[in-house]
Amino acid sequence: MHTTPSPESRIPDLADHFLACSKLGRYLTLFDESRFVITDDFSRGQQVNKVAAATASIFSKDSLVAQAALLPLGLAASGREPSRMDRYEELFSLIEQQALSDEVRDSAKTLLETGFRAARIKAIEAELGGKISPARIRYRSFLDIVKQLTEKKISAQSFREEFVEFTHDVAGRLDFGIYSFCLDRIFSSPLVPLKAKGYLVAEIIGYPPLIRRELITNLITAPAIDPELVRFTRQSVHRELDNIAVTEIYLLETLKSSQMTSGEMENMLASGKVAALAG
Structure with a gap:
């Protein structure tokens, strides 16, 4: 005799994990917490869990990721027979009502109104790419600045100024997961002077709470971080917050x-x- 598993006994899946991240006020991470979710995880050619994508489109604190998660859902809906469209119409109505991102709500409404037309999905995809591509180009140029710092071609103070400018340029246009990864690499690199790392910590302390929590805790919990940097970070947190x-x-x-x-x-x-x- 087969019985339906109770909610308590069911093994949590990626959608459950995304929901848990949202309840904790966090950016979405992969199930194993190895990194943050980025827009590429929902790009064409990826195997996308539809329930997880729907959860991400509603609850992701990174608007870019939320928009990217909507696209595979729209593509799936556009390939459906009109008689089997009810479930997707219901889903997109829910997304339109509950998504944290204004852009996602607007896109969900548009796709509903246009009957999930492929042309409109491609237009939304192009709009998202128009935000992401320039930001990633700017990110790669900032990596050259990091290289100059490690080669002692610029001072720690100049690096701080470059970092502030870079952050301003990519705000809202670069996946948080990529920005976070960039900082993780800087903080863990033995070639980056401790003074420069300290300057970045001082900047991060002034960030909005959600971003600050994720970046500071990444630094504190990462392996192979200079203990002196961890001490300085903890002192700054207790002094400034x-x-x-x-x-x-x-x-x-x-x-x-x-x-x-x-x-x-x-x-x-x-x-x-x-x-x-x-x-």
Whole structure:
């Protein structure tokens, strides 16, 4: 006799993981937490889990990723027989109502109104590419600046100025996962002077809370990071941020260090224990 597994016994899938990330106020990561999700994960030719894509399109804090996740859903809908379109129309209505991204809501509405026409899907894809491509070109040019720093051709202060300009240029146009990866490589490189790394930490401390939490905890939990940089970062966090912000960073650090599950962290946040920890 076969029985339907209960929700508690079902093995979590990628969509569940994305939902858990959203509940914790995080950017979406791969299931194994090895990196953040980027737009390329939903590009043509990729095997895309439709439920995970729908979850990402609604809950991703990275608007670019949310827009990219919508595209394979639109392509799947455009290939359906009109008589079998009801489920996709219902899904896109849900996305239009609940997506965090204004652009995703607008795109979902347009695709619904145009009957998932392939031409409109390609137009949305082109609009997204128009944002991403220049930002990635700018990213590659910044890597040349990093190389100049490692070769001692520019000072740490000049590097800081270049970093600030780069960040301004790509804000909202470069996948957070790529930006994060760039910083991870800088912080872990023994060729980048500690002073330059410290300057970047000082900049990150002033970032919006979500971005700051992810970048700071990446630095603190990454292997092979100079202990002096970790100490400086912790001191900066405690000196510059309020107790709630400090505690949220501590909780995410604990999660990334596998000392706490996402469910335990979610329960702690929901129960108000973060405020208690902050004193």
